[in-house]
Amino acid sequence: MPITRRVLAAALSLAGICGAFPLRLIGIATAAEAADASNDLSKPTSLPEMVLGASGAPVRIIEYAASTCPHCARFNRDVFPKLKSEFIDTGKVRYVFREFPLNIKDVACAMVARTIANNDSGKYFAVIDVMFRQQDDLVKKTTDTLKRIAHQAGLGDQAVEDCLRDQATLDKIQADQKFAIDTLKIEGTPTFFVNGTMIVGEIEFEELSKRINSLLKT
Template identity: 30%
Template sequence: MTRTLAAAALAFALMAGGGLWLSQSTGTAPAELPTGAANAQAAEVDTSTIQEMVLGNEEAEVEVIEYASFTCPHCATFHQNVYGDLKANYIDTDKIKFTYREVYFDKYGMWASMIARCEPSKFFGIADLIYKGQSDWVRAGADGAIADELRKIGLIAGIDNDKLESCLTDGDKLRTLVAWYQENATADDVQSTPTFIIDGQKYSNMNYADFSAILDEKLGE
């Protein structure tokens, strides 16, 4: 099974206050915006500032776009069992262009994304750490404990504490990321995670054998 997306407006309402809470020291629950206000803000956000996270050959004829959530267990399983072979055989060999786009089910996935994007050059390495430790950090307890576990991942990746705090409390970046997610999910009709757009066609979660068969057909191999 894959995880099904909630309505985009609801996702934005859940996310909008998340980063603001991280700037507080009280450990209280994050604030939430009313759905109408969330939609109005999303419509006004310039998402062109968001960097696409890309590996492989930028000029490749075949592009794979993965839509995934850092809190999605099926996405973690894909990254543990399939992604390594995909990277070794198709990404690192420059056969394809691989683009990773985050999906936000909840504030914890949003916070994980803010950590992963804190230093773009380390994004994929941090993403690996987030997925590997997913079963631990998502069950850390209260919001503050989960945030602290994500901070630890950033520290392990070599990001200093001051920079981590700056990334986690960047409300403008948070709102822009959520608006960017909404645009992408709408354009590609993403209803669940993980979802893959391969050479313009949408596919659901799959094993490596099925994935490689599709890629070989697209590549004419």
């Protein structure tokens, strides 16, 4: 059954609802799977892409992640700052972040992050970083934590409530997730595509750095 704004509001009002689906299969896709996925990665998504890095960067990394995923939070904390400093800010990597909600709370986080950012990628990545760092609070008290984060960005309670009632954005998030599942065969978070090659699960900076450098040499 599709998630509607009524279902979203009702779910968020229930204390302690988590409903995470930990489908995290660690590994790398086969060559055929990676080729198929690569052909579809550039297709337009329903929502504007949230991107950091030069448009002409030789390496393109796409991350599918969820705000309540602890593996994604660890990547954001331990790996992403080094990746940004050494490869994104230096024009070697273009980085794309796409939402892949694992539960109703991830949907709410994605909607609020999109509202705060208002299609500004810099703002979006800043908000996502805050959400990952406050993940425990988001899981325990989703609505209160989202409102607190929104207040810091200058949005009031009513703006958050209006955001969570935005059926159009909700439909787009669901459409993009359906595309990720049906076409790209994504099953969990985090999932990365490095120049089209799928990497499923957590990856350390050293391994990611090796992959990037090998592509920079070609």
